[in-house]
Amino acid sequence: MNAPGWPGLSPTWASSAKDIVGTALGAGRVWYTIGYGILNEVFWPSCSLPQIRDLGFIVAGDGFWSEVKRENCYEISTLEPDIPLVRITHRHARYMLELECLADPSRDVVLIRYRLHGEDLKLYTLLAPHLEGSGYGNNAQVLPHGLAAMKGSSALMLAASHGFARGSAGYVGVSDGWQDFHQHGAMYWDYSVAPNGNVALMGELASGEGELALAFANTAEGAQTLALSSLASGWEIIRERFIDGWQRWTGELDPPGATDAQRDAVRRAAMVLKAHVDRAFPGALVASLSVPWGDTRDDPGGYHLVWSRDAVEAGLALLASGHAQAARNMLAYLIATQHPDGHWAQNFYCDGRPYWTGVQLDEAALPVLLAAKLADSGCLDGLQPQATSMVRRALQFVARTGPFSPQDRWEENAGINPFSVGVSIAALVAGVTGGFLEGSDCDYALSLADDWNARIEAWVYVRGTALDHQHGVHGHYVRIAPPGQTAQRSHVALRNRGTEELPARDLLGLEYLYLVRLGLRQANDPRMADTTKLIDALLRFDTPQGPYYRRYNEDGYGEHEDGRAFDGTGVGRAWPLLSGERGHYAVLAGEDPQPYLDAMLASASQGGMIPEQVWDSEPIEARHLFPGRPTGSAMPLVWAHAELIKLVATITSGEPVERLPAVAARYRTSSTPAQAHWREQAPCEVVDRGMPLLIEGERPFQLRVGIDGWQKPVDLDSEPLGFGLHGVRIDAKQLGALHALDFTRHFADGRGWEGHDWRIWLKPILKHRQATA
Template identity: 70%
Template sequence: MNAPGWPGMPPAWSSSAKDIVGTALGAGRVWFTLGYGILDEVYWPSCSQPQIRDLGFIVAGADFWSEVKREQHYTLSTPEPEVPLPKVVHEHARYKLEFEVLADPLRDVVLIRYRLHGEGLRLYALLAPHLGGSGHDNTALVQAQGLAALKQNEALMLMADAGFARGSAGYVGVSDGWQDFQQHAAMTWTHASASNGNVALLGELNASHGVLALAFANTLEGAQTLARASLAHGYESARHGFIEGWKQWSRGLRCDIKDATARAAVRRAAMVLKVHDDRHHPGALIASLSIPWGNTRDDPGGYHLVWARDAVEAGFAMLACAHHEETRALLSYLIATQQDDGHWAQNFYTDGRAYWTGVQLDEAALPVLLAAKLDELGLLDGQRAAATAMARRALRFVARIGPFSPQDRWEENPGINPFTLAAAIAALVAGAAHGFLDARDARYALQLADDWNTRLESWVYVQDTGLDRAHGTRGHYVRIAPPGQDAQHSEVALKNRGRVVVAARDLLGLEYVYLVRLGLRAANDPRIADTTRLVDALLRVQTPTGAFYRRYNEDGYGEHHDGRAFDGSGVGRAWPLLAGERGVLAAQAGADARPYLDAMLASASLGGMLPEQVWDSDAIPARGLFPGRPTGSAMPLVWAHGELIKLVMAIQHHAPVEQLAAVVARYARAREPELQLWRPQAPATQCAAARPILIEGDASFVLHIGHDGWQDVRDIASTPSGLGMHGALLDCAALGGHDSIEFTRRFLDARDWEGRDWQLALVR
């Protein structure tokens, strides 16, 4: 009969604190995660689609019962850093439970080989299906063959080689197996089904040792067939294929690092990047096989999506390890998922469907840098035509939107920020230098890059602020300058703090380090050094595991003060990946970067997974929060693992892998731009009378212009300037004794007049 308690309590996912993640390098299409010593979310048929919340165990005897994940007394080991084959051993006063987890290389099946030690004990498997990426509307069934679940055209089957003695289906929080044990200290319910709700399954195993097979298919029959076939083929056969697949892959890793700890860390980090790559869409590198604070919410997106920025950051790390084919596959995937106007969706499923639709300019620029790096290394053969078309579209988008970005790299604020600006400038130079642009577009790209590079400090650098006076610095780079405003006199509303307003000049972040990393500024530039002094004073957090950095002062993305999960607001915590960014800057400056690497390594889980954030306040043991240890944020974070690889390589080779020779050469010395460029996204209030200025627009227009209070009014027709932009060129030197230029524009499309006047002071 059907279990009582429909539809069950509101569903949630498992904790994002993962011990380890894994997949097989074969035809099988399952990705598994472990957390708190049990199997957490399993993804199928892509790494964007979680299908269960967790699969854990209950151990029971005549006088006690124990859910193993709540005991939290276990160890985890793998054969090699780069082989994600976890062996877990749970120790208890009454029992020892050990098991090993792997994905069948040939089938869509997760296998668990288990053994329970202890007298008079029974082992129970506790499974929570979340088919279709949600805990809603699942149906659980107890069948003769095993425990099953289905939802529309997705199904799973859990089978045991020795079978189940009995099973029960129920609704979570009401009639599930855990509630049965909680209320009766034993399994007393044997409900045959639980339909269309948030469901769970409990099965009493016939044997204290054996193999479980969790299979996924579009039908129950298909899942049953896969599970049976996997068990019939044998665990040892699957194990051998799993290990050999990873060993063969790892032979291509270039890891010429003398330090054994760093070498193992790089090999493990490279494995994490590989695990997050989709099987059906090669190159679809998701951000994390986790859902931040997942145990508190039913988030259908989580981090198991592709962000172009995170993917490219990881792509550079793969290049650093000489995994060229993975990087080329990533580039092909990015080419395939580019939007028609040249940008990429904020994030998207592995098949290319957009999830969030925000626009971030860095996500349009970074793929161009990746293509250019492949070309610099001589690895673009066969992809050049497609990469060229991609770069042209992307750079047209950058030229049209930049230097302003509707969102910064943290997806929170519009404006101009150093990280995005550095990526955009470098991409424009790379597009020209690597032959992605024709002659006119290339010349314009360099003019635009030089103009933005020259004006960079006018947008995102401030001087003689209260922070500077308090810390003995002359000025500093800010996190972001709001749209159309200068950072010295503007304010920023903080998204995760209820729109609390902070002066832009007082908002610090590590975005500026990319000015050095990409070769636009020298590591010993006094402005960089002063900003670093402030960042170390205000964003650095010392913990027992090392020093980490917050994204920015007044951040609200993290747990609340009392440890409650982030719920749209909170307190921003410290990030290991930012310790990596700070470490690369130290390496570029010739300083000791090893402490930053050691901190990153010390933040990792039992299986070496790096978290998005670590707890940076007093310990709250009841919530599992300890200083310098992972919070409920995403873990593992692919970007953090990529940053670890890049930090080790920067220490080893004294240069960041992202640097392009053409960009470094262009800005090794101060460069006077050929033109001044004006656009409303970042309007200037003055221009040099000695140099020409190009008034720009994204379509044909007529410039209506006058001088000194609209005298000598005339019209000038724009002409194409490059990358889809149009401009009206003014020879400022020919304006004689005039002190100002006034103008407006009439576009030759549906917009007509832009509806406002602009003024530029002529500076001599």
Template identity: 60%
Template structure:
């Protein structure tokens, strides 16, 4: 019989409040999440493809029924922090339900061992398929001893050992099993099919103890075969293989510490990073196996996408923890997904298909830093292929930098200290992979850009500085255009609000210290730190957290409603990690920041993207210093925690590359000024060479002192796909000014430029 209520209510994903994530280290292509003590989204056949909303349980006997998720009274444990084998115990009125979840290492199957104790109680699994990455247009049915669902080329089968006594399919909100219990206080419906909608399945288990098998395949028959074969094999044997896979991997970890709690959190973080790596596409690390504010929408993207930045963060963290092979796979994946022009998409599915279409230059530079770090550790393989990747990446940076179309928060174009810093570090570290003349060009360009970071991102004597008694500060971002630091920035997620660039402050400048480009005691850094502590820090019962920037709008509304394109920016635990890295380099104690991040974690040790930073709203589950409704876990946050923990042990950050730090341990004035139309120089000092550049051939038409002594010189290839004309000090000597324009293949530039020439004395 067909269920009533087609197509059901509008589907959503599960809450982003997760307890744990897990997968098997074998050939299986399944990943599970756990939230509120039950299975949440399960991913197959890659980390970018969620296939169910959740698999929960109702416990019932005559006259009483309880959905364990809503009762929310449970404990969670694992055999070890680095082993994702969750053991959940739900306790309610006169019942106890024990659950254990794992993935069959050899099959695309999630197994759930269950045991229910309580006089007269029966157990009812509730399954909400979201096949194909959406709750729309799913079909569910009951056939024989199995529960099925299908959408297109994705199918699932839920089987039980010893079995079900009965089962039903329905439409969510109308004829699903939960509605049956809500209306009738018992399972009274037995619909055989629900076609084309937001569907759910429920079954009554034959025995109080047994094993559920949830199999995935392209066909219902395939899903049934996999689930049935898992149940045929002894659960204990499958469990032993699962445990051995993780224990073998964990033997390579180099994580020890004086604090058992902080060490446990570090080992948990390594597990979280490893779980987020794909099996179908090895080395692909998605940002999160959760969807921010998922219970309010059906967005198929979520955070189950690869961001090159987050992937490199994970690779650097695992490399520092001793997992060289993991870092190698991640670098190999990045080599494979690099675009022909040398860049990477803003984010993409694990198979490499681009999702969003933005471009962030830090995501082009960071893979170079991962390669350089592997090289320092003696763990780099296939150096020739890495050389090609580095050359293409640095070529893209040289031709398109230093201004980035997007910053690391994916919101604004311009120049910011973080993106500038990683570009400079990549040019220096990557130069070791290049041949001449490109090696010298990369180093020269790095020196030139490094020397101008303050020119581009530091302001002085602003109202904000006067208010806080400072000389000046680094801005969050310098917008493109002629106004530069005097311009205004469109604040995303704030309904079109614009703020003066000099009023926006972020933590981006910390990376200048972390990469070795600036001293932690630089007065400009210290002044900006004072501003950050005044404007962005929020103290909570968990410890000090930081906002991304003042005026941020990415977070829940003031009343706790989910972010819906607008909101109020909340505090980010990963930024406490960035503050902790600075503390370490400045000779301060980083432990308060490690403790803050650890205390923000969920029951299973997952670190969220954001924490609530306002008065508590218990009815929405929002409490100061605890996870908000944003993504949890966040790979970037776990990588940041792990890197800070290891930096505390090892004395230096994972991003600290010797070649970069040594080059800039003292101020290094550039010998060559790289003049470009988007980053012009207005003055040339005695002894400096001016190099006029473009990304295509041109002829330089120039003269001195008001267009006297007019000459022409053809541009030559200077390296990394750039062309330039070099004007040596001897040619400039004795003149007050240089005037020039350029002629390209298609004609004159139709614009004149002027550079003042300073003379000795």
């Protein structure tokens, strides 16, 4: 009989608050998540594609019923920190429910062993299919061997070792199993089919203990075969193979000089990184097996996508934890997914299909650092030719696009920011010192890197602002400077805050700390110390567990003041990831980094999952929001776990994982670049009169240049530079300029004159020498 209530309520996902995530290391292609003590999203056949919302339990007897998820009284543990064999114990005055969860290494199956303790009670399963990544259009059916769902070319089957006494298929919010208990206090409905909607399945288990198998295939028959064969193989044998697979991968992971607590944290974090790697596409690593605020929305993308930035952060952490082959796999995957122009999509599915369409400079530069780090570690053998080709394309994109980035690392604003420009500078130098570039590209890359490095402060450092005076500092780095502008005289739109803007000089972030990690600036630089004093005063949130930091002041990505979920607007909360970034600086500045590491560890769930954000206001118990504890944002966040591994490595070695010796050596002392580079997206306002100036363009052009108000104009033809760019070198002294250069360009591709006059003011040589003495 068909269930009533088609098509059901609008679908949502499970809460993003995960206790733990896991997968088997073998041929099986399922990834599972646990939250509130039950199975949440299960991903198949890729870790980009969730197939269920959750699989939970109801315990019931005469006049009594209890949904274990809502009781929220349970304990969770794993066999070892780096083996995601999950043991869960739900406790209630009337019962105790013991669960153990793992994946079959040989089949696309998740297995759950269950044991119910209590008198005159029965156990019921609640399953919410979201096949092919959506709660819409699912078909649910009760079959002789279990509970099934189908949609398109995907199917699932939930089978039990002792079978189901009965089952029912329904529509969520109307005729599903939870509504049955809510309305009747018992299971009354036995609908056999619920087609084409947001569906749910309920089954009464024939025994209070046994095993469940949740299988996935392209047909219901295939899913049934996998489920039943997994059950037939035997729990203990599959369990042993699951443990063996993880033990062989983790090996003897033992960070030199680490404490026992640090060692366990690194082992668990490495497991989390590995659990986010795809099976069909080795090296593809998604940002999180969760959907931020998933229990309030139907987000088809979630965080289960690949970001090259997050992937490289994880790749560097894997390399630091002794998993060089995993980092090599990631580099090979990034080589395969690079766009012809050298950049990577903002994010993409594991098979390489783009999802969002933004472009971020750091996502093009970071893979170069991974290649260079592998080369420095002697781990690039066999990948050198392909890596060289990738690096050349990536650096061509960086050189032609930068220092401007269409989006910053938070995917919100266009402009120049310390993080993106910093990794771009390091990548340009690494391309040369790592032997990836040749010919004119080498000379140009170093010249461009030197120029950008010398101009960082001109773009994103301000002095004498109201904030500086208020906190007794001379100046500070800002989060971002808008395109073609400096931070001193510009405004930045605040994402997720409607039409609000803030002066760029008042917008603080932790992006500047990467300049020290990369070796572009020294930790004892007064500008670093001053900015750190400001972010400690304005972005820091202290808890008994330790300090956390907000991304920037007036951030809008997070829960509302009353704890309502982020819905496109909100209030940015504190990020444990940023505690790690502050901890790195603490190591390099001679401070105690332990409080920052402790804060990261204290933010984690029972199973050790570190969230994207923690609550940074008064507790709201009804919404499970407590200071220093996870919010509804992504959990676990792969980037945060990578940051933890790297922070422990930096604490024990004193050297950041991202730092390349050749880059740090080049910028250990401030040096004047050989020439200044002018380009439209980052124009020079002032240059030294004695410094050669390179006017650049993406295609051949003729430059008309005059001095001091268009006197003595001359026409000069551009010449090829590195990376396919073109330019004209000018010596202001030879032209006789005293105060300014005026110029415009005529392009040979039919565009003609660009219709804009540019001016560069000249700084007297004497003042320059005094300033740098």
